[in-house]
Structure formats: structure tokens, C-alpha cells
Amino acid sequence: MSTLGDRLRIARQKSGLRQTQVKERTNINNKTLSGYENNVSEPDMxxxxxxxxxxxxxxxxLLTGEGEMTVNTTKKSSHLTEKDERDIAKRMAELREDLSTATGLLFEGEPMxxxxxxxxxxxMEFGVRLAKKNNKKYTPKKYRENDEE
Known part of the structure; x- marks a missing residue:
């Protein structure tokens, strides 16, 4: 079974990128990226x-090693729009407010x-983003013929 680090390395290599190119495009330090790929540390969401x-x-x-490795990047519908980003930001603000005002919020019996x-x-943000993207991939039957034209 491959690890997250192995899958990160495989994905980078399949995309034809060197660590320095990833650094240029993402501002992730080479040492940090190497740590991810060597299972020294794990990236945040x-x-x-x-x-x-x-x-x-x-x-x-990437997270589990299950399912299809690549995604169809030619589908515009799977990309988040500005409205989607605003919706996500609004939802995250609501969740942040809920967490900050919650009393008795415990993790393993201790206050969080x-x-x-x-x-x-x-x-939670990762989950909201993933749900938004996955929901965009589904096109109801009544609209499928219009998309193909």
C-alpha cells in the first residue's frame, strides 16, 4: 500500500514537474515538499x-490511493467559480462563528x-470544497443533451 508521500511523488512525476517547478508555482519550499514526499510531514488541507x-x-x-488517479481537467464544470468561492467563504465564516460561540465543545473529553x-x-473547508466540486460534475439527464451540443 502506497503512502500519501508516495502518491504525492508519483503525481508530481506524472505531471512532469520537478520540485523546483512546484516551488515556483505554489511557493511550497523544496525542503517542505521533500518532507511531504518522504513522509516526514503531512500537508494541510x-x-x-x-x-x-x-x-x-x-x-x-491522493488521500486514500483508491479510485481514479487523474481527473478530467478539460471539464469546466468541475472548477470552482468566483460565486462558489464566495459561497464557501460565507459558509466557513458561519462555521467559524458557530465554533467560536459554542460552549461545551469537547475533543476527547477536553475543551478544544x-x-x-x-x-x-x-x-471542514476541504470537505465543503470537495462537495462543491463533486456536485458540479453531476448533470441531470434533462440537461445532458444541451451540454453535448
């Missing part, structure tokens, strides 16, 4: 989002630290 889009691979494959809340928000 925002970094994973950037890398999946740069490499043209699916989130599912600010770091834990931020990690939870990052994971």
Missing part, C-alpha cells in the same frame, strides 16, 4: 488542494484548543 489541482489528480486517490478548532475548520 489547503496545500493538498493546491497540489491536487496542480498535478491534476483526484483528492480521493484554538489549534484543534483551526484544524477542524481546515478539514
Amino acid at each position: 489547503n496545500t493538498l488542494t493546491v497540489l491536487t489541482e496542480l498535478y491534476g489528480v483526484s483528492y480521493e486517490w 484548543s484554538e489549534e484543534a478548532k483551526e484544524s477542524l475548520l481546515e478539514a
Whole structure:
């Protein structure tokens, strides 16, 4: 079973990029990228989002090694629009407010630290983004003929 680091390296190599090119396009330090690929550290959800889009691979494959490795990047419908980004930002602001005003929010029986809340928000944002993208891929039957023309 391959690790996240192995899949990151495979995806980078399949996309034909060297680590220095990834650094130029994403501002991820070479040492940091090397750490990800060698399983020394793991990227956060925002970094994973950037890398999946740069490499043209699916989130599912990158995170689990299951499913199709590549995604069809020619489909415009899977890209997030400015409106989608605003919707995501609005939803994340609501979630952040809910977390900051929540009382009795516990993690393993202890009050959640600010770091834990931020990690939870990052994971939630990743989920919201993934759901938005996946929902854009589905076209109801009544609209399919119009898309093909």
C-alpha cells in the first residue's frame, strides 16, 4: 500500500514537474515538499488542494490511493467559480462563528484548543470544497443533451 508521500511523488512525476517547478508555482519550499514526499510531514488541507489541482489528480486517490488517479481537467464544470468561492467563504465564516460561540465543545473529553478548532475548520473547508466540486460534475439527464451540443 502506497503512502500519501508516495502518491504525492508519483503525481508530481506524472505531471512532469520537478520540485523546483512546484516551488515556483505554489511557493511550497523544496525542503517542505521533500518532507511531504518522504513522509516526514503531512500537508494541510489547503496545500493538498493546491497540489491536487496542480498535478491534476483526484483528492480521493491522493488521500486514500483508491479510485481514479487523474481527473478530467478539460471539464469546466468541475472548477470552482468566483460565486462558489464566495459561497464557501460565507459558509466557513458561519462555521467559524458557530465554533467560536459554542460552549461545551469537547475533543476527547477536553475543551478544544484554538489549534484543534483551526484544524477542524481546515478539514471542514476541504470537505465543503470537495462537495462543491463533486456536485458540479453531476448533470441531470434533462440537461445532458444541451451540454453535448
